[in-house]
C-alpha cells in the first residue's frame with residue numbers, strides 16, 4: 266500500500282494580487298498535500314502548476330496568458346520526456362474569464378473559481394485521466410470552507426485567517442462581486458478553532474481577512490449573529506495571541522461597536538486599512554460607494570478618539586469616469602484633512618464587465634497621470650512624516666526572522682512597518698516580542714535599538 270503522506274510530486278503555485286489570494290494558495294497547497302504534492306520554488310520541476318490570478322489590476326489577464334504560453338512549452342518538453350504536468354488556473358481571472366482561458370489556452374487542465382478549491386483533488390484526479398479542461402467556477406462558498414482541511418499548523422509568527430468572503434456592494438470599478446460572489450461569513454466556532462490552532466503552531470499575530478471584513482456577520486455558537494467587534498473581543502482572549510488586525514474594511518461597515526473596540530482591545534493593533542477611493546461626493550456616488558467624504562472624516566476622527574495612536578492607510582482611484590479637476594482637488598483636501606501613514610493609489614482602469622467600464626466621460630490618460638503624480642507626492646510626504654513621527658518611541662517589536670545583514674533582526678512594528686535591529690550574537694526565534702526604541706526612519710522601513718532581550722508583555 267502506498268503511503269499517501271510521502272511527497273512524490275512537486276507543486277508550484279504562482280500567486281498574484283491580494284492577501285486573500287495568498288491565503289487561498291496556502292489552502293490549495295494544504296488540500297493537495299494528502300495527494301502527495303509538496304511545494305517547490307522551481308516551476309520547471311513541477312508536476313502541477315497553479316496560477317492563482319487577480320483580476321483587479323490592468324493587464325492582469327494578459328500576464329496570465331503570457332505565463333500560460335511559457336507553460337505550454339514546458340508541458341510539451343515534459344511530455345516528450347514521458348512526464349505529465351497538470352496546469353491549473355485559479356482565482357478571479359479564472360472566475361471571470363474561464364471560457365476564454367480554455368479557448369485561448371486549451372493545454373490548461375483545470376480552471377477553477379475561488380469558491381471551489383476544496384474540489385481540487387477531484388479535479389486533479391479527473392485532469393490526470395481526461396482530455397479537456399475541468400472547469401469549476403460555481404459559488405458554493407459555504408461548502409468551500411466546510412470542506413477545506415484544517416490550516417497547516419505552522420504558518421509563522423504573522424498569519425492570515427479568512428473569516429469572510431465575497432461582496433454585495435458592487436462598486437462601479439470592481440469585479441469582486443462578480444468573481445467572489447455574495448458576502449459569506451464563516452461561523453464563529455470555526456474561526457476560533459482555526460485561530461487557536463494557529464497560535465498553538467507559533468503564530469503571534471493574526472490578520473483577519475475578508476473582501477469586506479467588517480461586514481462580518483457570522484453565526485455564533487448560541488445561534489445568534491456576531492459582528493466583527495464581538496469576534497475580535499473573543500479572539501483577543503486567546504492566550505499567546507499578541508496581535509490582531511483585520512483587512513479590508515469598507516467605511517460603510519465601520520460601526521460604533523467596531524470603532525470602540527479599537528480603544529478597548531489592546532492587542533488590536535493601531536493601524537487600519539480603510540479604503541476611501543475618492544474625496545469627492547460626486548465621484549463617490551458614481552463609484553456606488555454608499556458614503557460621503559465627510560462621513561469618512563468623521564470615522565477617522567472617532568477612531569483616533571478611541572485609539573489616539575491609530576494610523577490609517579487607504580486606497581485611492583484617480584480618474585474614475587466623470588472625475589473633474591475639482592473632484593481631484595477634493596480628494597487632495599481629504600488626504601490633507603485625514604492624514605495617512607500609508608496608501609495605495611492607482612489610475613482608474615476599466616475592468617471588463619464592471620459598470621464603470623462602459624460609462625461615458627472617461628478621463629484622458631495624461632490627466633490621470635498628472636493627478637496621480639500630485640496625489641502620490643502628497644501621500645509619500647505623509648508616509649515619510651508618519652515614519653519620522655514614531656522615531657524615539659519605545660515599542661514591542663514582533664520578530665519575523667533574521668534581517669538581510671549579519672547580526673540584524675527583522676520584525677514588524679504595531680503600525681506594520683518593517684523594522685530592523687542590529688544585535689550581533691542575539692538570534693531570537695521568530696515570534697519573539699522585543700522591547701525596542703525606534704531610531705531612524707527610511708523610506709519604507711525603520712531601524713531600532715534593542716532595549717530588552719526579555720519577552721515583552723503580550
Ligand code: SF4
Nearest residue numbers: 432434435436439441
Ligand atoms: S466594497 Fe467595492 S471595492 Fe470592495 S470588494 Fe466590494 S465591490 Fe469591490
